[in-house]
Amino acid sequence: MNKVLVMVAQRIALGLLTLFVVSAIIFLAVELLPGDIATEILGQTATPETVAAIRRELGLDQPAYIRYFEWLLGVVQGDFGRSLATDREITELIGARLLNTLFLALVAAAVSVPLAIGLGVMAALYRNSTFDRSVNIFTLSAISMPEFFIAYMLILFFAVRIGWFPSLSKVDLDQPLFDRLYAVALPAVTLTLVIVAHIMRMTRATIINLMSSPFIEMATLKGLPPWRIVVRHALPNAWAPIVNVVVINLAYLISGVVVVEVVFVYPGLGQLMVDSVVKRDLPVVQACSLIFAATYIVLNLTADILSIVSNPRLLHPR
Amino acid sequence: MTESTPTKAADPALDGPADTLEPPPARIHGWRAAWRELVKAPLTGKIGLVIVLVYIFTAIFAPVLAPYGETEVVGKQFQQWSSAHPLGTDNLGRDVLTRMIYGARNTVGVTFLTTCLTFVIGAATGLLAAAVGGWTDQMLSRIVDVLMAIPLLIFALLLLTIFGTSIPMLVLIVAVLESTRVFRLTRAVGMNIVVMDYVEVAKLRGEGLGWVMGREVLPNILSPLFAEFGLRFCFIFLLISALSFLGLGLQPPTADWGSMVRENAILITFGDFTPLLPAAAIAVLTIAVNLIVDWFLHKTSGLRDDH
Numbered sequence: 001m002n003k004v005l006v007m008v009a010q011r012i013a014l015g016l017l018t019l020f021v022v023s024a025i026i027f028l029a030v031e032l033l034p035g036d037i038a039t040e041i042l043g044q045t046a047t048p049e050t051v052a053a054i055r056r057e058l059g060l061d062q063p064a065y066i067r068y069f070e071w072l073l074g075v076v077q078g079d080f081g082r083s084l085a086t087d088r089e090i091t092e093l094i095g096a097r098l099l100n101t102l103f104l105a106l107v108a109a110a111v112s113v114p115l116a117i118g119l120g121v122m123a124a125l126y127r128n129s130t131f132d133r134s135v136n137i138f139t140l141s142a143i144s145m146p147e148f149f150i151a152y153m154l155i156l157f158f159a160v161r162i163g164w165f166p167s168l169s170k171v172d173l174d175q176p177l178f179d180r181l182y183a184v185a186l187p188a189v190t191l192t193l194v195i196v197a198h199i200m201r202m203t204r205a206t207i208i209n210l211m212s213s214p215f216i217e218m219a220t221l222k223g224l225p226p227w228r229i230v231v232r233h234a235l236p237n238a239w240a241p242i243v244n245v246v247v248i249n250l251a252y253l254i255s256g257v258v259v260v261e262v263v264f265v266y267p268g269l270g271q272l273m274v275d276s277v278v279k280r281d282l283p284v285v286q287a288c289s290l291i292f293a294a295t296y297i298v299l300n301l302t303a304d305i306l307s308i309v310s311n312p313r314l315l316h317p318r
Numbered sequence: 319m320t321e322s323t324p325t326k327a328a329d330p331a332l333d334g335p336a337d338t339l340e341p342p343p344a345r346i347h348g349w350r351a352a353w354r355e356l357v358k359a360p361l362t363g364k365i366g367l368v369i370v371l372v373y374i375f376t377a378i379f380a381p382v383l384a385p386y387g388e389t390e391v392v393g394k395q396f397q398q399w400s401s402a403h404p405l406g407t408d409n410l411g412r413d414v415l416t417r418m419i420y421g422a423r424n425t426v427g428v429t430f431l432t433t434c435l436t437f438v439i440g441a442a443t444g445l446l447a448a449a450v451g452g453w454t455d456q457m458l459s460r461i462v463d464v465l466m467a468i469p470l471l472i473f474a475l476l477l478l479t480i481f482g483t484s485i486p487m488l489v490l491i492v493a494v495l496e497s498t499r500v501f502r503l504t505r506a507v508g509m510n511i512v513v514m515d516y517v518e519v520a521k522l523r524g525e526g527l528g529w530v531m532g533r534e535v536l537p538n539i540l541s542p543l544f545a546e547f548g549l550r551f552c553f554i555f556l557l558i559s560a561l562s563f564l565g566l567g568l569q570p571p572t573a574d575w576g577s578m579v580r581e582n583a584i585l586i587t588f589g590d591f592t593p594l595l596p597a598a599a600i601a602v603l604t605i606a607v608n609l610i611v612d613w614f615l616h617k618t619s620g621l622r623d624d625h
Binding site for chain 2: 018021022025026029030032140141144145146147148149152153155156160161167251254255258259262273274276277278280282285286288289292293296297300
């Protein structure tokens with residue numbers, strides 16, 4: 001048990017280090033610009049005096065590492081600075097949108113993860129059956145389609161032709177839960193289709209791989225019934241890879257959510273980020289990047305820790 | 319760049335199984351062996367190949383095939399399908415079919431270029447890490463770890479904000495970010511080759527680093543690299559299309575499938591399918607490439623990489 005704790009602690013330390021390095025990259029990447037934010041803002045109208053004035057105002061006359069640590073100190077306290085385009089507090093811009101994005105991602109994950117694992121295990125157990133083949137064709141097509149294609153197809157059929165769901169997802173914080181779920185139905189289904197396909201393919205491969213290992217063959221030769229082989233022998237060893245697969249694919253949610261939010265004009269973080277990229281509003285882009293990257297790192301860290309904690313060989317050392 | 323062109327990479331893998339079928343031939347002529355493989359290919363593989371060939375043909379002969387000019391305004395906005403404009407006109411009155419055809423050239427061309435660059439960067443650094451080892455390997459691997467710790471699309475958006483959205487920048491940014499995946503694969507399979515005796519012999523013979531990387535290791539890892547090329551192509555294709563759709567990839571007035579969907583999306587709310595045709599073209603090509611990769615992986619039953 002001690003060994004497990006040490007490994008978990010190591011992973012957490014490594015995760016924090018990664019987070020630190022990534023935050024530095026996100027902040028310092030701007031330094032690669034030939035000019036800096038001041039010349040960016042002023043564009044053609046830049047004179048040495050105005051540039052110097054703006055630099056002083058934004059604190060750009062200080063060296064990069066000092067600005068970085070000041071920024072980091074602010075971020076840790078929930079203060080991302082001000083937007084260049086609107087001069088509003090970034091924290092204020094992000095707040096409600098972050099909750100909206102989390103809500104959408106949670107709904108999509110809650111539907112897709114159980115569905116995908118169930119389908120993946122079934123496809124692996126009934127390998128090469130008609131069911132397996134049709135599922136395989138479906139998933140191959142789903143991962144080959146751009147997210148915006150799936151999203152617009154859903155809009156075309158379910159919003160425009162049949163009219164069951166709204167094509168634009170309008171949500172606000174004081175909507176009742178059912179209304180919110182109804183509003184995010186189509187975006188959530190889009191994300192679900194993509195994630196289910198990915199998780200399913202990888203779950204299937206994992207289980208097939210596992211079922212061909214010697215200890216499963218041993219269990220079969222002992223004459224155990226199939227359900228007992230799956231539940232007692234296969235599953236305990238399958239958790240770690242499956243959890244890994246799930247978490248890796250939840251990362252697809254992060255890139256998927258950006259496109260889907262734009263299609264459905266959903267007021268989330270992804271849309272804010274794209275808008276800010278178009279306006280070249282760097283502080284907002286940096287803030288969004290950091291939030292997405294941090295989520296991604298935390299997800300990967302969780303996967304690592306869960307696979308350590310659920311590994312039978314580590315839990316019951318000889 | 320040569321190691322990633324499909325025809326060259328396909329040869330060694332296609333030779334192998336054919337040799338075991340025919341008893342005498344020490345060396346069947348490459349083209350005949352390739353043809354025999356083609357005839358034996360599963361239906362899905364053939365379908366994939368035909369589709370890809372059609373796309374390549376369209377991309378090369380775009381100016382001949384297209385009825386109008388790429389950015390030529392030929393009618394009113396959003397016209398219906400007619401004999402003059404088989405797929406109607408777009409938001410500025412340009413012929414949709416023409417722009418679809420030019421899109422094959424622009425979108426697929428940029429993707430192909432990016433994928434080649436990805437492989438040059440990824441394979442070169444990966445081989446270097448595998449062949450030299452030690453500190454070089456540690457350095458490169460840690461850099462790649464950090465680059466991979468940020469979601470790709472998010473990182474691409476950040477870099478595009480900083481460097482602006484021109485085609486060279488787009489190609490460079492996506493290639494550098496995607497090459498991290500190629501690096502990992504090349505390094506992993508290269509590591510297995512570097513420890514072989516014949517590499518040792520080459521080093522004892524006094525061959526330089528370039529020879530070891532290019533003549534000893536590279537030829538032996540071509541088949542997993544070729545499969546990876548197909549998969550990477552798909553990912554880069556979807557990524558660039560997504561960026562274009564978001565308005566941050568290929569810029570107007572260049573005809574591009576991602577931005578075409580964005581420009582004409584308003585029609586979808588009137589129940590028209592036309593704006594989705596470019597997206598369907600993206601999906602069909604991606605599926606076709608996947609089918610070929612599946613066939614190839616099945617043949618060589620080499621390394622499988624699902625992300």
